Amino acid sequence: MSFASETKRELAHQLPENACCKFAEAAGLIRACGSLKPAGRGEVGILLTTGLTATARHMKLLFFEITGTQPEISLAESGAQHMKRRFQVMLPASGRITALLERMGILVRTDEGFFTLAQGISPQLTGSKCCRKALLAGLFLGAGTMSDPVRGYHLEIRTQDKVLAADIRRLMNSFADIHAGIAPRGADYVVYLKAAEQVSDMLGIMGAGVHLLAYEDKRIMHELHGQANRLFNCDTANMDRAISAGEAQLRAIGAIERGPGLSVLSAKLHEAAAARKANPEVSLSEIGTLFDPPVSKSAAAARYARIEKIAEEITSV
Numbered sequence: 001m002s003f004a005s006e007t008k009r010e011l012a013h014q015l016p017e018n019a020c021c022k023f024a025e026a027a028g029l030i031r032a033c034g035s036l037k038p039a040g041r042g043e044v045g046i047l048l049t050t051g052l053t054a055t056a057r058h059m060k061l062l063f064f065e066i067t068g069t070q071p072e073i074s075l076a077e078s079g080a081q082h083m084k085r086r087f088q089v090m091l092p093a094s095g096r097i098t099a100l101l102e103r104m105g106i107l108v109r110t111d112e113g114f115f116t117l118a119q120g121i122s123p124q125l126t127g128s129k130c131c132r133k134a135l136l137a138g139l140f141l142g143a144g145t146m147s148d149p150v151r152g153y154h155l156e157i158r159t160q161d162k163v164l165a166a167d168i169r170r171l172m173n174s175f176a177d178i179h180a181g182i183a184p185r186g187a188d189y190v191v192y193l194k195a196a197e198q199v200s201d202m203l204g205i206m207g208a209g210v211h212l213l214a215y216e217d218k219r220i221m222h223e224l225h226g227q228a229n230r231l232f233n234c235d236t237a238n239m240d241r242a243i244s245a246g247e248a249q250l251r252a253i254g255a256i257e258r259g260p261g262l263s264v265l266s267a268k269l270h271e272a273a274a275a276r277k278a279n280p281e282v283s284l285s286e287i288g289t290l291f292d293p294p295v296s297k298s299a300a301a302a303r304y305a306r307i308e309k310i311a312e313e314i315t316s317v
């Protein structure tokens with residue numbers, strides 16, 4: 001199973017605690033992978049599709065909790081040897097579902113009493129931070145993917161709707177240090193993150209804690225492997241001197257200070273640099289506990305790896 005599918009499986013195995021967040025996550029799922037099915041009499045149903053069993057089960061549970069009605073699940077197979085399996089989760093048209101869509105700001109009632117489809121994400125879903133997180137989890141579950149950290153750092157949510165893409169970007173960027181971009185892909189738009197730190201932050205925001213740690217571990221292995229290769233390839237005289245991690249980090253921090261200054265660092269890297277300057281001797285696992293909030297050894301190592309990379313880029317110019 002891919003790293004992306006495993007991450008989604010983790011997200012799919014947890015329901016948000018608060019009713020407001022359940023509501024927001026459901027709205028994210030509808031926007032990401034749902035379509036509306038009008039059935040006359042002003043009543044509308046919802047059809048959600050997903051390729052993952054865990055996501056289908058999650059949708060069933062979530063929508064049952066919100067609406068009190070049991071969604072119907074069916075399996076649609078297509079392609080050669082029915083290799084493309086899709087689950088369809090159907091909420092039949094009813095006044096209750098129509099009212100739900102109206103409360104989510106997905107359907108808007110016109111002055112004449114008709115319903116029209118609203119674009120983008122309604123501000124009533126993004127009022128509190130807990131709901132913004134849940135909304136992102138729903139959007140990622142329905143239309144997101146990410147690369148395995150050993151291959152590259154990339155997370156994206158794909159949509160056909162330009163307005164929705166702009167709203168998803170704004171939603172992501174409402175969290176500290178997240179800078180999402182938008183790129184066209186075919187007829188679609190992709191809202192993406194491509195910096196390792198931001199991808200790992202986004203996993204934490206969406207609530208994929210286990211995969212956040214797996215991501216950091218794989219990432220640090222990847223970076224250490226790269227460093228080992230670089231060391232191996234460079235002058236062997238340098239290798240004779242064993243340099244403690246702290247010394248190397250202090251040197252990198254010093255290089256940045258002498259160059260553009262520590263203000264070029266993100267808030268998290270800045271915090272790591274300050275902690276190292278104040279505590280030159282402490283180990284990586286120890287220094288992580290000094291951060292606010294405290295981080296794991298691998299997360300601390302990842303921050304210093306970033307600082308060293310920045311210093312390397314500055315000094316190689």
Ligand SMILES: [Zn+2]
Nearest residue numbers: 020021130131
């Ligand atoms: Zn909430």
